[in-house]
Amino acid sequence: MDEAPAATRQPEMVDGVIRTHALTKRYRGGQLAVDRLDLTVPEGSVFGFLGPNGSGKTTTIRMLLGLIEPTSGTAHVLGRPVPRAARTVLPQVGALIEGPALYGFLSGRDNLLRYDAADPTADPRTRTSRVDAALDRVGLTAAAGKKATAYSLGMKQRLGLAAALLRPRRLLVLDEPTNGLDPQGMREIRSLVRQLASDGTTVFVSSHLLDEIEQMCTHAAVMAHGRLVAQGPVPELATGVRGRLVVTTPDAGEAARVLKEQGVGDLVVTGDRVSGQVPERDLAEVNAALVTAGVRVRGFGVERASLEDAFVALTGEGFDVAG
Numbered sequence: 001m002d003e004a005p006a007a008t009r010q011p012e013m014v015d016g017v018i019r020t021h022a023l024t025k026r027y028r029g030g031q032l033a034v035d036r037l038d039l040t041v042p043e044g045s046v047f048g049f050l051g052p053n054g055s056g057k058t059t060t061i062r063m064l065l066g067l068i069e070p071t072s073g074t075a076h077v078l079g080r081p082v083p084r085a086a087r088t089v090l091p092q093v094g095a096l097i098e099g100p101a102l103y104g105f106l107s108g109r110d111n112l113l114r115y116d117a118a119d120p121t122a123d124p125r126t127r128t129s130r131v132d133a134a135l136d137r138v139g140l141t142a143a144a145g146k147k148a149t150a151y152s153l154g155m156k157q158r159l160g161l162a163a164a165l166l167r168p169r170r171l172l173v174l175d176e177p178t179n180g181l182d183p184q185g186m187r188e189i190r191s192l193v194r195q196l197a198s199d200g201t202t203v204f205v206s207s208h209l210l211d212e213i214e215q216m217c218t219h220a221a222v223m224a225h226g227r228l229v230a231q232g233p234v235p236e237l238a239t240g241v242r243g244r245l246v247v248t249t250p251d252a253g254e255a256a257r258v259l260k261e262q263g264v265g266d267l268v269v270t271g272d273r274v275s276g277q278v279p280e281r282d283l284a285e286v287n288a289a290l291v292t293a294g295v296r297v298r299g300f301g302v303e304r305a306s307l308e309d310a311f312v313a314l315t316g317e318g319f320d321v322a323g
């Protein structure tokens with residue numbers, strides 16, 4: 001056994017709920033899926049793991065949950081090394097990957113009762129109350145008696161989350177939990193994630209949707225081609241990245257011409273909105289040039305950089321969700 005008895009166990013040796021150092025996975029076929037990843041997930045955060053499809057998110061999650069062995073590097077979850085201490089650590093980690101495995105012919109409640117019964121440490125005398133509490137937390141109490149086949153995809157995801165919440169968890173790991181959901185289902189899962197985090201559970205959630213991470217997460221790591229591009233508090237990820245100059249005008253074509261003359265690069269015209277890179281020169285001069293050229297300027301300003309701008313600035317690539 002590599003475990004010290006509970007009474008003599010050291011306080012956590014490694015900071016961060018998840019911490020990886022130079023974590024690398026090369027698949028047998030030679031594909032380098034994760035390349036020297038250094039990740040630090042702070043306690044209590046809703047941590048977004050963001051990257052286009054194929055950027056290595058699922059592979060990382062599988063290593064963190066002890067499902068596959070890293071090729072090299074180390075990973076600690078809740079302060080303990082994985083996969084070595086997986087048996088001690090994983091009971092404190094709730095996971096939802098690739099959608100929950102459900103029995104369609106059973107009701108939502110009966111599915112949870114089965115999950116609970118499969119856990120040898122779960123006391124059968126308190127099973128019903130545990131299941132009811134989990135159903136309540138994910139807002140499925142009213143639908144608990146319906147067969148799982150009759151559930152929408154969003155309800156199935158919520159039931160999966162309920163299963164992950166049958167025992168107290170310090171960490172929840174969710175792999176693309178809103179994938180395939182309609183906008184309403186997405187909103188429900190996002191608000192549920194925020195709610196779960198508000199009572200102290202750290203949530204590590206992967207997504208290929210920039211907006212989603214911006215709305216839902218306190219911190220994020222951005223991946224591209226298996227490498228970490230940036231990580232930190234969400235509001236800070238986009239600082240240091242210049243926003244874009246945005247001009248609103250009914251004379252968009254003429255405005256674009258003048259802006260180009262004024263040294264504004266990467267111009268994009270959409271309807272009555274012209275945007276481009278913020279030029280080096282005084283913006284008052286740029287505005288004056290537009291007015292002098294007869295452009296009717298209705299709006300003129302610099303928009304704060306988004307996470308998408310940060311991604312483009314950091315990787316030199318567009319954030320292509322089809323990856």
Ligand SMILES: Nc1ncnc2c1ncn2[C@@H]1O[C@H](COP(=O)(O)OP(=O)(O)OP(=O)(O)O)[C@@H](O)[C@H]1O
Nearest residue numbers: 027029031033051052053054055056057058059060
């Ligand atoms: N079992 C495997 N064997 C070989 N290559 C794999 C395997 N699983 C994933 N890959 C490759 O590793 C790279 C990273 O894949 P991964 O699934 O981790 O990315 P992802 O960011 O989670 O994307 P997605 O959202 O599409 O799952 C991809 O190029 C993928 O084709």
